[in-house]
Amino acid sequence: MKYAIIGDIHANYEALTAVVEKAQGLGAARFCCIGDIVGYNANPVECIDLLRSLDVEVVVRGNHDEYACTETDFAGFNPQAAWAAEWTREHLSREHKAWLRSLPLEQTVNTRLMLVHATLDTPGNWGYVFDKWHAAASFNYQRPQVCFFGHTHVPSVFDKCGRVSVPTGDVITLETTHKYMINAGSVGQPRDGNPRAAFALYDADEKRVELHRVAYDVETCQKKVRQAGLPERLAARLASGR
Numbered sequence: 001m002k003y004a005i006i007g008d009i010h011a012n013y014e015a016l017t018a019v020v021e022k023a024q025g026l027g028a029a030r031f032c033c034i035g036d037i038v039g040y041n042a043n044p045v046e047c048i049d050l051l052r053s054l055d056v057e058v059v060v061r062g063n064h065d066e067y068a069c070t071e072t073d074f075a076g077f078n079p080q081a082a083w084a085a086e087w088t089r090e091h092l093s094r095e096h097k098a099w100l101r102s103l104p105l106e107q108t109v110n111t112r113l114m115l116v117h118a119t120l121d122t123p124g125n126w127g128y129v130f131d132k133w134h135a136a137a138s139f140n141y142q143r144p145q146v147c148f149f150g151h152t153h154v155p156s157v158f159d160k161c162g163r164v165s166v167p168t169g170d171v172i173t174l175e176t177t178h179k180y181m182i183n184a185g186s187v188g189q190p191r192d193g194n195p196r197a198a199f200a201l202y203d204a205d206e207k208r209v210e211l212h213r214v215a216y217d218v219e220t221c222q223k224k225v226r227q228a229g230l231p232e233r234l235a236a237r238l239a240s241g242r
């Protein structure tokens with residue numbers, strides 16, 4: 001069974017459609033979503049509807065999903081993120097918000113696979129896993145072999161010894177005696193200097209993970225952000241992946 005692991009889509013419909021097409025072409029049978037379907041870009045409804053139309057195994061809730069479906073104030077958000085979150089609230093239907101509210105913060109799929117948006121130790125606090133110390137806190141709560149997460153928008157792989165340097169070709173062969181925290185990167189707003197959309201392909205039978213990047217129609221997404229009146233910075237950053 002091959003799973004496509006996608007997350008931090010952030011209402012970028014052009015990136016999501018490119019990733020779905022690529023993943024299906026690579027033989028992905030099911031999709032898993034690590035949260036932040038909405039926020040920042042201009043197609044939250046279209047992205048939720050496309051995601052729900054796929055053969056989805058599980059979807060967990062991200063911080064932008066949570067802010068979009070509740071009346072929580074935007075503490076911790078920078079002004080551009082808060083602006084986009086407010087805009088997203090105004091453009092989602094009651095039904096879309098109810099669906100976002102129904103999503104769990106973390107989910108175990110089976111003995112080998114689980115998902116969370118931010119961290120496993122305190123998933124609702126929206127902390128970041130950027131280094132081995134933050135990864136270590138999550139490993140204390142991890143039962144399955146692999147936990148996919150997002151939130152930083154930077155693809156990365158950790159095992160209990162620290163950050164795993166990903167070999168050429170971005171293929172990770174999973175050692176059966178190890179546990180892994182794997183960040184699949186961001187579909188809709190990459191921040192690692194590579195503007196192409198990111199996702200992971202998890203082959204449960206072959207015990208391997210591939211980190212993929214896909215070019216997409218950045219200009220069309222930028223045009224929609226500008227037409228929606230969202231902050232210019234949110235459009236501009238898509239071209240640089242920062």
Ligand SMILES: [Fe+2]
Binds near residue numbers: 064
């Ligand atoms: Fe995000």
